[in-house]
Amino acid sequence: MTSRSSLAARLAALLPDLSPWRSSADFRLLWVQGIVTYFGSFMALIALPLQIKDLTGSPLAVGAMGAVELVPLVICGLYGGALADAADRRKIILVTEAGLGLLALILLVNAALPDPLLWPLYVVAGGVSALAGLQRPALDSLMARIVPHEQLPAAAALNALRWQAGAIMGPALAGLVVAYAGHATAYSVTVVTFAVSVLMCRRLAPAPPAEKGQKPSLRGIVEGARYAWSRPVLLGTYAIDMAAMFFAFPNTIFPFLADELDADWSLGLMYAAGSVGSLVLGLTSGWTSRVRRHGLFVVCGAAVWGMAIAAAGWFGNVWLVLVCLGFAGAGDMLSGLGRSTIWNQTIPEELRGRLAGIEVLSYSVGPQLGQVRAGGMAGWTGTRPAIWTGGVACVASVALLAAALPKLLTYDAATDEDAVRRRAQHTEGLDAAPTA
Secondary structure, X not given: OHHHHHHHHHHHHHOOOOXXXXXXXXXXXXXXXXXXHHHHHHHHHHHHHHHHXXXXXXXXXXXXXXXXXXHHHHHHHHHHHHHHOOOOHHHHHXXXXXXXXXXXXHHHHHHOOOOOOOHHHHHHHHHHHHHHHHHHHHHHHHHHHHOOHHHHHHHHHHHHHHHHHHHHHHHHHHHHHHHHHOHHHHHHHHHHHHHHHXXXXXXXOOOOOOOOOOOOOHHHHHHHHHHHHXXXXXXXXXXXXXXXXXXXXXXXXXXXXHHXXXXXXXXXXXXXXXXXXXHHHHHOHHHHHHOOOHHHHHHHHHHHHHHHHHHHHHOOOHHHHHHHHHHHHHHHHHHHHHXXXXXXXXXXXXXXXXXXXXXXXXXXXXXXXXXHHXXXXXXXXXXXXXXXHHHHHHHHHHHHHHHHOHHHHOOOOOOOHHHHHHHHHHHOOOOOOOOO
């Protein structure tokens, strides 16, 4: 009996820590809203490159979508970070979510035309990138305000779990929906999910700026960048994530990989496989709440991601490719947990929006450039070489960056000066929003 009880206790310790869900009503609302939004977003995320592929038949044309998205993401991500420190974060989230719904409606109207146009797809892709850049700093910087400091690792794991649930359902169903019902149906689902999301966001509590918040300005953005540059731990999280995504983000050429493996049926599974691996890690993430060395998460997770992507490009069996993509997803989630926890544990409240803007660039610009790299290299060397060489380059770059920024590897939440200071401020209630 004792043996069984001990085993049950060990298994229970692996389950996700639900304390943020129990302690914060806004966290619960954002978590459910995120499930709805992610489901619709991934439907469009799969349908859009597939529609470009159907209209052009060119991997370069699909990869060019990343170039179109890059500039608005950089500009709006930085400005959105400054805006999140100066305005009500709830209003920013609400307005941008409505804007994303309108862009999905444009995709739906275009797909319903007898001869859909190509140029609106790139325009909408750029618009989505701009609105996402404005929204994500407000959304990310809100988390440290609505969740107790000691529950931030658990909140990061639950948010990652939410993202992966949408990432699995969205791509898997999108591939089937596009194949059997067309692009217009996929975009219709996206429009509906954003409408529901807007209604849910209206129920969030107001989130006015901190007392030390300042109006958006170039000077404020530079101040945030200087702070990030002065913190080797933060700098390491940004650099490793960007390098990993630039070299080893081959999602945009998955349609061509499926063709090369003579497995068109596997396209939706390719997009979902990484999320399955992340979901498995998320469902057993209870142990991550008891770990303090989050820098190791960042480095080891990124290295696993690169090695698994390299293996996925090397193997010619579609089932082995799917398994490798699953391991890549688990590595990516581990790295993401480390990044999110370090950011929320160490960044001052008055700089949180601007640093969140830089964070948006670190985990968004890399994939956008990665799409361009993967599409361009696939047109030159072929699909599989473009994937496996990128994975190898990812592992090499992660190793070099870890050696150049050793403080990231030695980061300890219990002793790091910034983490200790933020914990004390949170305990004293300095994160609380100013009263009206």
